[in-house]
Amino acid sequence: MGIRMIHHICIQTEKYTESLDFYTRILGFEVVSETANFHNREYNTWLKIGDFMIELQTPKAGDKFNVWSSLNGGPVHMGFLVDSVEEEYERIVELGYKDFKVKNGKIVYEVEGESLFKIKAPEGTEIEIRDTDIK
The missing domain is CATH 3.10.180.10 (2,3-Dihydroxybiphenyl 1,2-Dioxygenase, domain 1)
Structure with a gap:
């Protein structure tokens, strides 16, 4: 199947x-x-x-996790599609969350003409937010 x-x-x-x-x-x-x-x-x-x-x-009792790094093999980030990158960024900021990835001095930036930003979850997972689908 x-x-x-x-x-x-x-x-x-x-x-x-x-x-x-x-x-x-x-x-x-x-x-x-x-x-x-x-x-x-x-x-x-x-x-x-x-x-x-x-x-x-959570970890199994007595276990300690390794620190997350983008140099690890396997998944590097998760991406989510939203209606508007700018509106989603503003919504998250209004909720008081501030752990964004900065690239070239910007939080919201463009990659090949498409706007996106990345936010870091408390455990270290990088989340990409974009408003255009891959074609």
Whole structure:
């Protein structure tokens, strides 16, 4: 049958409260389920926006995560499509969130004529926000 769609990404965090607030209050995900004491983890929580889900996990008891780096192999960032980059940037700023990536002295910048910005989640995940689809 083959792959139909991306279902979820699992994000591990040692900053559970901050990450949960970021994904729900700042990005607008809804909590589907929050399970305490999940397989030796403090929390395993499912978040959803549209048809896309994030599985947010705390480390297993006694484990310590490596610090995130864009030099790691594997996923570097997640990208979300919005109606207006400028309006989404202003909305996030009005909510008091300030951890944006700056490129060439700008937060909102262009790549090949298309506006975007990147915001950093508390656990280190880089989120790209853009208003144009890839053609």
